[in-house]
Every structure is written in structure tokens, then in C-alpha cells.
Amino acid sequence: MATDWPARSRAVAGYQKFLLTLLVLNFPCEACIDQIFYVPTKLIAYEIIGKVNVEECLKSVDAIHSNDTDFGILENGSIYMKNTVVLSPGKRIFIVTLVNSRKQKQKDIKVTLLHQKKELKKNHYKETVLRRAKRRWAPIPCSMQENSLGPFPLFLQQIQSDSAQKYTVQYSISGPGVDQKPLNLFYIEKDTGNLFCTGPVDRETYEAFELIAYASTPDGYYSDSPLPLTIKIEDENDNYPMFTETVYNFEVLEGSRVGTSVGKVCATDRDEPDTMHTRLKYSIMEQQPPSPKLFSVHPASGVITTISHQLDREVVDKYKLTVKVQDMDGQFFGLMNTSTCIISIKDANDHAPTFTKSMYETSVEENTIKMNILRIAVQDKDLPNTANWRANYTILKGNGNKNFQIVTDPQTNEGVLSVIKPLNYEENQKVMLEIGATNEAPFSRDIRSMSTAMVTVNVIDENEGPDCSPEAQSVRIKENVSVGTRASGYKAQDTETRSSNDIRYKKLIDPKGWFTIDEASGSIITSKKLDRESEVIKNGVYTITVLATDKDGKTCTGTLGIILEDVNDNAPVFLQENVILCKSKMGHTTIVAVDPDDPMNGPPFDFKLGPSSPDIRKIWTITRLNDTSARLSYRDNAHFGKYAIPITVSDKHGMSSTKTLRVNLCDCSHPEQCKTEKSAYSDIRLGTWAILAILLGVALLFCILFTLVCGIWNPSKVKKPFPDDMAQQNLIISNTEAPGDDRVCSTNGFATQMLNGNSQGFCGTLGSGIKNGGQECFEMMKGGHQTLESCRGGGHHTLDSCRNGGHVEVDTCRYTYSEWHNYTQPRLGEESIRGHTLVKN
Numbered sequence: 009m010a011t012d013w014p015a016r017s018r019a020v021a022g023y024q025k026f027l028l029t030l031l032v033l034n035f036p037c038e039a040c041i042d043q044i045f046y047v048p049t050k051l052i053a054y055e056i057i058g059k060v061n062v063e064e065c066l067k068s069v070d071a072i073h074s075n076d077t078d079f080g081i082l083e084n085g086s087i088y089m090k091n092t093v094v095l096s097p098g099k100r101i102f103i104v105t106l107v108n109s110r111k112q113k114q115k116d117i118k119v120t121l122l123h124q125k126k127e128l129k130k131n132h133y134k135e136t137v138l139r140r141a142k143r144r145w146a147p148i149p150c151s152m153q154e155n156s157l158g159p160f161p162l163f164l165q166q167i168q169s170d171s172a173q174k175y176t177v178q179y180s181i182s183g184p185g186v187d188q189k190p191l192n193l194f195y196i197e198k199d200t201g202n203l204f205c206t207g208p209v210d211r212e213t214y215e216a217f218e219l220i221a222y223a224s225t226p227d228g229y230y231s232d233s234p235l236p237l238t239i240k241i242e243d244e245n246d247n248y249p250m251f252t253e254t255v256y257n258f259e260v261l262e263g264s265r266v267g268t269s270v271g272k273v274c275a276t277d278r279d280e281p282d283t284m285h286t287r288l289k290y291s292i293m294e295q296q297p298p299s300p301k302l303f304s305v306h307p308a309s310g311v312i313t314t315i316s317h318q319l320d321r322e323v324v325d326k327y328k329l330t331v332k333v334q335d336m337d338g339q340f341f342g343l344m345n346t347s348t349c350i351i352s353i354k355d356a357n358d359h360a361p362t363f364t365k366s367m368y369e370t371s372v373e374e375n376t377i378k379m380n381i382l383r384i385a386v387q388d389k390d391l392p393n394t395a396n397w398r399a400n401y402t403i404l405k406g407n408g409n410k411n412f413q414i415v416t417d418p419q420t421n422e423g424v425l426s427v428i429k430p431l432n433y434e435e436n437q438k439v440m441l442e443i444g445a446t447n448e449a450p451f452s453r454d455i456r457s458m459s460t461a462m463v464t465v466n467v468i469d470e471n472e473g474p475d476c477s478p479e480a481q482s483v484r485i486k487e488n489v490s491v492g493t494r495a496s497g498y499k500a501q502d503t504e505t506r507s508s509n510d511i512r513y514k515k516l517i518d519p520k521g522w523f524t525i526d527e528a529s530g531s532i533i534t535s536k537k538l539d540r541e542s543e544v545i546k547n548g549v550y551t552i553t554v555l556a557t558d559k560d561g562k563t564c565t566g567t568l569g570i571i572l573e574d575v576n577d578n579a580p581v582f583l584q585e586n587v588i589l590c591k592s593k594m595g596h597t598t599i600v601a602v603d604p605d606d607p608m609n610g611p612p613f614d615f616k617l618g619p620s621s622p623d624i625r626k627i628w629t630i631t632r633l634n635d636t637s638a639r640l641s642y643r644d645n646a647h648f649g650k651y652a653i654p655i656t657v658s659d660k661h662g663m664s665s666t667k668t669l670r671v672n673l674c675d676c677s678h679p680e681q682c683k684t685e686k687s688a689y690s691d692i693r694l695g696t697w698a699i700l701a702i703l704l705g706v707a708l709l710f711c712i713l714f715t716l717v718c719g720i721w722n723p724s725k726v727k728k729p730f731p732d733d734m735a736q737q738n739l740i741i742s743n744t745e746a747p748g749d750d751r752v753c754s755t756n757g758f759a760t761q762m763l764n765g766n767s768q769g770f771c772g773t774l775g776s777g778i779k780n781g782g783q784e785c786f787e788m789m790k791g792g793h794q795t796l797e798s799c800r801g802g803g804h805h806t807l808d809s810c811r812n813g814g815h816v817e818v819d820t821c822r823y824t825y826s827e828w829h830n831y832t833q834p835r836l837g838e839e840s841i842r843g844h845t846l847v848k849n
Contacts, residue, residue: 473562618654
């Protein structure tokens with residue numbers, strides 16, 4: 009298989025026993041002149057068949073190649089066979105191309121191969137045919153001492169080829185140290201094969217030189233394959249071991265156990281590995297401070313460990329070691345070097361904080377809060393401003409009421425004692441506190457006892473005003489008590505005397521104004537009727553705020569919760585007013601009742617039909633479902649229409665209320681269908697005609713009143729207008745009889761008024777000048793179809809029998825104007841509603 013020669017330069021020697029000795033005849037050549045080589049008919053792979061003059065043709069060559077793939081070209085111009093080839097009769101020609109890419113130059117050399125016999129020169133064997141024969145080099149293992157002192161040129165060895173027994177052989181070499189850097193370090197005598205070195209060599213720069221030796225005849229025929237020749241440089245101990253660091257910095261925790269690793273030093277040696285020149289040994293030359301000896305170094309690995317447990321940062325916090333390394337396994341003639349190791353001792357929390365004093369004393373006024381009252385200092389030998397040094401203070405005893413706290417000042421490491429909850433002189437005049445201190449970091453060794461200090465806090469008395477304690481107090485009152493009922497109220501005490509004698513009370517907040525407060529005793533007095541169901545009552549409690557003041561004017565406030573005990577003063581009621589029932593779909597409706605009273609005065613409720621017509625009772629029935637609801641049902645024979653059904657609901661104690669439920673029994677499939685037809689009992693929405701009817705009714709009423717007033721008022725007899733009471737509609741009935749007064753019963757268009765189908769008489773009288781009181785009276789008589797007749801008495805007022813029947817008593821026929829107004833207005837309203845209904849229908 010063909011192989012590229014530059015990639016297989018060393019493989020040539022492996023094929024040496026297969027090479028044939030070739031006789032190459034070469035004409036005298038000049039630079040870049042065509043070459044002719046005489047070769048045998050069969051050319052064996054990897055045989056050198058000749059050489060072209062590369063240097064003479066092109067001074068600097070970057071690449072050499074042949075246009076025939078059966079031939080390869082070495083860098084020195086030697087031509088070799090890539091494959092075994094049998095030449096055909098005649099000649100074979102190929103081109104060798106030399107390229108200098110930097111100067112962009114290219115030269116071609118024409119090579120011609122002929123198989124023609126040639127007579128050997130003198131000293132050659134008389135052979136007319138080239139035959140294949142085994143040739144053998146005879147190199148001697150070669151080496152030279154590093155940094156040799158000469159003399160130079162220094163003979164290294166002689167290279168011989170046994171082909172020199174038959175031919176005139178010339179020797180040459182190539183490779184690093186010859187034609188590659190370093191140039192001209194080695195040369196060989198071409199006739200003798202003696203190899204020389206021209207100067208000293210540094211093994212750390214060149215460990216060995218890989219040369220290639222050639223043996224050829226003067227005419228350019230290579231009698232042997234190129235021979236790889238290695239010249240090994242023997243090491244000399246000329247390099248000092250070197251530490252990887254000039255100064256090493258390590259840390260170790262104080263109090264560490266014996267054998268604790270501190271760090272590792274490392275050194276290198278450029279001399280030949282795995283020799284005595286690079287076998288290093290470490291040792292400690294010096295320790296500062298020198299005593300006690302605390303460290304050792306492993307001689308081979310360079311690991312530094314502790315040999316004592318006496319490392320104490322508080323005594324010495326840093327050590328300096330001088331470490332030596334020596335090659336030749338530490339023998340006295342070995343080369344050595346030193347380095348410095350700085351070992352810092354890390355702090356461990358091996359010292360507990362201790363108080364500078366064991367007893368402290370301070371004072372504070374009672375009721376003082378958020379005030380620093382004392383600073384406590386500790387000492388700690390550990391490293392400052394670290395967790396091993398910073399102190400945590402704790403109040404161990406005496407702070408059961410949580411009046412004090414102690415924190416650490418981060419700047420000074422002192423404990424700052426402060427009051428966070430007021431102290432009471434009357435309860436405790438002196439407080440004894442026990443303070444303890446620890447570090448933020450846990451102790452590195454067992455410390456069984458904690459440093460403590462005692463603090464005495466003296467409480468200073470002050471006039472602190474009344475004590476509203478407890479701040480929230482309560483009292484029970486029944487909600488139905490009468491106005492003016494007194495009950496115990498809020499109580500405060502003088503802090504010093506624990507007495508309430510000099511305390512004065514004042515009400516601050518009373519949402520409904522239901523109570524007054526006794527200034528001296530604090531008792532409360534009802535000023536209005538109480539209502540437990542009011543919106544201000546929360547969970548049955550009515551709250552007022554009280555201010556207590558002592559004789560020095562100092563105050564405190566508290567709240568008095570008045571628990572209103574429920575009285576059954578509210579009857580249960582149901583919420584529904586209007587119900588639509590679709591007869592085809594709905595056979596009943598559910599009624600739910602509520603009672604604002606307490607549950608003890610509430611459910612279970614009793615439901616029944618109220619007073620109603622027999623027809624209602626025949627059609628409708630009510631059945632109790634549970635404690636708070638019932639079912640209203642109708643019979644099948646009920647007709648469509650609107651019903652007003654009175655329903656009575658009673659609580660457990662029998663308090664009841666009756667309310668009319670307006671039910672629209674409708675022919676529908678869904679109640680929404682009946683909502684378009686408004687119930688006669690539903691909320692009235694007044695239309696345009698209804699509003700006009702109301703306005704006309706009001707206008708008519710004013711006309712009647714105006715006519716009445718004008719009819720009874722005679723300016724010629726009346727000397728003064730109506731008094732203020734008339735303007736205020738506050739007419740007073742007068743029973744005083746005064747002679748000479750005329751009473752007029754006017755019937756000018758206002759004799760009889762029909763209300764709700766009942767005929768009632770209306771009579772007005774007006775005294776024109778009641779001498780003793782100066783008041784006019786306005787009286788009205790009531791009765792069936794009755795009118796008042798104008799009467800004139802002689803000394804007293806009398807009423808004649810009313811026309812069209814019946815005797816009427818005076819006492820039963822006399823009403824004030826206010827009574828008349830209260831009686832007529834609701835009935836006029838009902839007539840208006842009926843008018844609206846008629847208009848809408």
C-alpha cells in the first residue's frame with residue numbers, strides 16, 4: 009500500500025532489510041538541470057533511487073512534490089519509491105517541482121529513469137547487474153553530558169555501514185542541531201562517519217536530538233536507507249528546586265488537635281524527572297516565635313501539620329515558618345531553596361464574656377416607658393467585632409411582668425437595659441434583675457457556667473392620677489326600666505390611696521344620650537327609654553365612655569358596657585307584604601317571621617289566620633313548618649283574584665302581631681306574568697289623572713275652609729283678628745260663659761260632609777269677644793245627619809236639638825280644631841287612594 013514518505017520517515021528503517029543496493033549513474037549536474045538515473049527494471053517500495061540538487065536549484069524551498077504518484081521526494085531532494093514498480097522497456101520520465109511560496113517562485117526538474125548497464129568505478133565490485141542485498145548500519149548508542157566542558161568539537165561516536173566494504177561510501181546527517189535549530193551543533197565526517205558536537209547543550213532546553221544519518225556513494229546512490237539517530241543529553245544537577253509560591257499564607261483554628269493539616273508547600277525541579285536530581289525533601293528551618301514548636305512538614309509531600317494543641321490566638325495570633333526544599337533526597341550536596349509560610353491562627357470562641365462588675369444599681373420613675381436606664385459592660389478575649397466577641401444579654405430573673413428588656417449596643421458591645429412597660433411604685437418599690445451574657449457564636453468547648461450580674465432598679469414614686477382599672481367595666485340594666493332609674497356605674501381609684509372618694513366622673517361619649525352620670529359616685533341614671541333592639545347595641549351591650557378626674561386634675565378614661573337585659577317588648581312579624589301565586593303551578597307560599605328580641609323571647613312562633621271574613625277562612629289555611637316559618641295554602645275552589653289575608657304571629661310568650669298579606673291568586677305559569685297587572689294592594693304609582701284629582705281635592709278643601717272663615721267673621725263686630733293660637737292651628741275649647749256673646753252656626757255651603765259613607769255634621773262657633781280670656785273658640789258637633797243651629801242665649805251658650813232627628817249632648821259633640829284635623833286628614837288620604845285606583849282601573 010502506498011504511503012507518503014514525510015509521514016513515514018521513521019518507517020524507512022523498518023524496511024531496510026528489503027532494500028536493494030542500487031547503482032546509480034549520474035551525469036555531472038548543475039542547478040535545475042534535468043536528471044537521469046539508471047535503475048533496475050524492478051523498483052521496490054521505499055527504495056531511494058537518486059537525489060536532485062534542491063539547494064542549488066532553489067535556495068529556500070517550502071514544498072517539493074512529484075507529478076508521478078509512484079515517486080516521493082524527501083526534503084533533501086532524495087527520490088524514493090512509494091510503490092513497487094516494474095519499468096517497461098525504454099524510459100520513464102516525471103517532473104519534480106520545487107516551490108517557494110514566500111517569494112512566489114517555482115522550479116521544475118525533469119527526472120528520467122533508464123535501465124542501462126554501467127561499468128563500476130574503481131574500488132567497486134565488478135558487477136554488471138544490480139542485485140538486491142541486505143545492508144546493515146552499525147550505530148553505537150549515543151549520548152553526551154549536559155553542559156559538557158569539551159574540548160570541542162567533542163567526538164561522540166562513529167557511524168558505519170557495511171556497504172563501505174564494497175563501495176566508496178560518504179556519510180551525512182540532517183535534523184535538529186544540523187540543518188534545523190540549533191544549527192550546526194552536530195556534524196559528521198563524510199568519509200569516516202565520525203560524529204562530533206561543536207558546543208555544550210542544556211538538557212532542560214533539548215532533552216535529545218533526533219537526527220537522520222545517510223550513507224551514499226559519491227555519485228548520489230544511497231546504499232542504505234536513512235538511519236534515525238538519537239543523541240540523548242545526559243542530565244546534570246544544574247537546577248535548583250523552586251517553590252511555587254514565594255510566600256504561603258495558611259490558616260488554622262486555635263486549639264486544633266495534633267495532626268491537623270495546616271497547608272501544603274510545593275516545589276518543582278527542572279532537572280530530569282525520576283532521578284536523584286529531582287527527588288526533593290522538605291524541612292522546616294525556622295519558626296517565629298520559636299517556642300513552643302507547633303508545626304512539622306512531611307519531607308516528601310510538603311504537607312504542614314500541627315504537632316501540639318497549644319495553639320492560642322490570644323497568646324500568638326500569627327507564626328512565620330521558613331521552609332527548605334533540597335534535591336538529591338536532601339543530601340548535603342543537593343541543591344536547596346527556601347520559602348516563607350505565614351500561618352494565621354483563627355479565633356475560636358473559647359472565652360466567655362465576663363461582666364466588669366457583679367453589682368449594678370439604677371433608678372427610674374414609675375410609669376416611665378421606652379427609656380434606657382443602665383449600660384452594662386463585659387470583657388471578652390476573643391477577636392473583637394466577630395461573633396465570638398459580640399455579646400447577647402439576657403434577663404434571667406426578676407422580669408416576670410416583662411417590664412424590662414436588654415439589647416446589645418453594636419458599637420460598644422454593652423448591654424443597654426431599658427423600661428418597656430410602666431412600673432408601679434405602689435406595687436413594687438424595688439426590682440432585682442439577674443443579667444446573663446453569652447456570645448453570638450456557640451462556645452468551642454464546654455463552658456458550664458455563665459457570667460452573671462445583679463441589677464437593682466429603684467422605682468421612684470410620682471402622682472400618677474386616678475387609676476381606671478379595669479379600663480372596661482360593665483353593669484346590667486333591664487331595657488324596660490323607667491326614666492330616672494339609677495344603676496351602679498364606673499369606678500376609678502386614686503393610685504396612691506386606692507380610694508374613690510376624691511374622684512369626679514364625667515360622661516364623654518353616649519351615642520344615644522340615654523344616660524346621665526353622677527359626678528361624685530359615677531352612678532348612671534337613665535334619661536330616656538332604653539331600646540335593646542337599637543342599631544347602636546352590639547351583642548346586647550350599650551357602651552359609654554367615662555372620664556375620671558382626681559383632685560389634682562389628672563385624668564383617666566374608661567368604658568362602661570351597659571348590658572341591656574332583654575324584655576319581651578317586640579312581637580314577631582313576617583316580612584312579606586305582597587305575594588303572587590300561580591294557581592296552576594303553586595299550591596302554597598311560605599311565610600317567615602322574625603323577632604328582634606332575644607332568642608329567649610322569640611321562637612318558636614305560632615301562626616294563625618287573624619280576624620277575617622268567613623270566606624277567607626273557607627279558602628285559606630295556614631300550617632306551621634318550623635320555629636320561624638309557616639305555609640299558607642288555598643283550597644281548590646279558590647277563585648282567581650286578589651285577597652287580603654290577616655295573619656297573626658305569636659312568640660313563645662304569647663306576644664303577637666297581626667299583619668295583612670296581600671295575595672294575588674293569578675292564572676299564570678310564572679309570577680312574572682302577573683307583575684304587569686299591578687295589584688290593588690301593591691305600592692301605588694300615581695298617574696297624571698290621579699295627581700290632578702289630588703290637586704283638585706286639596707283646592708276644594710281650601711275653598712271650603714276659606715268660605716267658612718269668611719262666613720263667620722264679621723269685621724264690624726270683631727275688634728281684633730284671630731289670635732296666634734288660630735294661626736298655629738292650636739284652638740282651645742272654652743267652657744267659660746260670657747254674656748252678650750253671639751254664637752253663629754254657619755251653613756253657608758258647608759252644612760254636611762259625607763266621609764266613608766257616614767254622614768257627619770260639622771258646626772263651627774266662634775266667640776267674638778270672650779272677655780275673661782280673650783280667646784275665641786271653634787267647636788264642632790258630631791252625630792248622624794245633624795247640623796248646628798244659630799243660637800243666641802242670654803247669659804250662657806246652649807245647643808238646640810239638631811235638625812232631622814235626635815237629641816245631641818253637648819259634651820259628646822264638642823271637638824277641638826286639632827281633633828277635627830287629625831280625624832279628617834287620614835280619611836281624605838284614603839279617598840285620594842281610592843280615586844287613584846279608580847283612575848288607573
